[in-house]
Amino acid sequence: MPLLARTVATPLAIEVRRGAVANLGELLADRRISAGGDVAVVVGPGQGEKIVELCRPTLGSADVFTVAGGSVDSATELGDRLRHRHYDAVVGIGGGRTIDTAKYAATRYGIPMVTVATSLANDGIASPVASLTHDGGKGSYGVHIPIAVLVDLDFVEHGPDRQTQAGIGDAVSNLNACADWELAHELRGEPIDGLAVTLARTGAEALLNHPGKITDDTFLTTLAEALILGGIAMSISGSSRPASGGDHEISHAIDHLWPGTSAHGEQVGLGALFCTWLHGDRDRFGQLARCLHRHGLATRPADLGLTDEQFVEAVHFAPRTRPDRYTILEHLALSADELRARLGDCLDALGEHLG
Incomplete structure (x- = not known):
């Protein structure tokens, strides 16, 4: 054979x-x-x-x-x-x-x-x-x-703890990026690379479930490996698809509307959390919320210094940052009023998961 x-x-x-x-x-x-x-x-x-x-x-x-x-x-x-x-x-x-x-x-x-x-x-x-x-x-x-x-x-x-925290947000956002890619594959027939998805998701999952802190060598090693696997996944797929979905679109929108708001990884972490809520994956939403909160990352717009209204504006603007990319944001195509309602529900659910 x-x-x-x-x-x-x-x-x-x-x-x-x-x-x-x-x-x-x-x-x-x-x-x-x-x-x-x-x-x-x-x-x-x-x-x-x-x-x-x-x-x-x-x-x-x-x-x-x-x-x-x-x-x-x-x-x-x-x-x-x-x-x-x-x-x-x-x-x-x-x-x-x-x-x-x-x-x-x-x-x-x-x-x-x-x-x-x-x-x-x-x-x-x-x-x-x-x-x-x-x-x-x-x-x-x-x-x-x-x-x-x-x-x-x-x-x-x-080094500064904030840099490591940003890396955590960037790495775990791959979970939403892969979910967005699978959505585009299912609904629009976009080609998907299973190996790239496996690498990106495996690294993010290991980090998501790691009990350690940023002061532990084992946790830092897991973080480094997750970031490296995300980079290799992009090389395999020939695009940023396995590491960039609606979460990155939201971050790009924040950079465009309010430059200097926060670090890239902090913004994509929050973007991934909201996109996961929009996907309707409540179990993953809870896991991600607890991970971000445990490591001192943003779970609410206010944690980035943004009002809820500013965040809604960024999410509404986000699809324009990557017109060629299909994510949960393009799929739902929510109006500003609808986004406000979804964000309100999301923030209410955070209280249940984080106490």
Whole structure:
């Protein structure tokens, strides 16, 4: 019988542990990414010097680039600087802005990219997407998936709790993204990738049901793995579908209407909770509400500093942020008055689940 299979693009190495930055050179050599340490190390302006001191002993041939990341311009400038020498890989060390800048620059010039995450704020650590600002707005740009992903729990532990909380919201929102994708498949015949759904949902489920706190290594490891699986799921499906549904549309709408309201992960977490209510999945709604509440994330618009009316406006506007995407929001196509009523019911139900 013929064997049918497909090739899936994933990182060569994934490690979540303490001391990842200090042992970076050994990993690059062991995985045959760079035997001599001829890499471009990209760090942000914050902890950049400390990071360089830790990895310098094992990366003697590396060049270090400090970037004020987060924009297409900074990523393009970094790419231009990378042209002046041959590098085995670009190593982005830091948070989301630094990593996305490095991913975009490395992709532009066809250089393998290694992620060394020092925070867990979103799934960009392993995704084929770079989120960068450009001309006053923010866009998502397709990039190569990292060839290796490392998460240093020493840095994560000592980073702001709010970044880790945002990562929780981003990871568990995959549950709604998958539900939205399945809805589009059922009602509109949109192609769906079962492997991508399985990976995205498995990571989110593990996090949703984990009893630990953000101070526990086991919980942080589960969070890192959930974010990494979400990124790989996007790579497998060739789109952000397994990690972006109505929840992300709501977050994009909040960013458009009230820029700077909150972190991305906090907004998508609340968006996922409301979308789950709209889906009518009451068991999942209760699980998600308790998870968000347990980790100090928003379960009500007021927790983000928004009024209920502002949140209704954002949800009503949300489908315009992704006209090509079909989610529970497009399916129900609720009026503002209907959304107010649904939100009221949702908030009443929260009292039953959270006390």
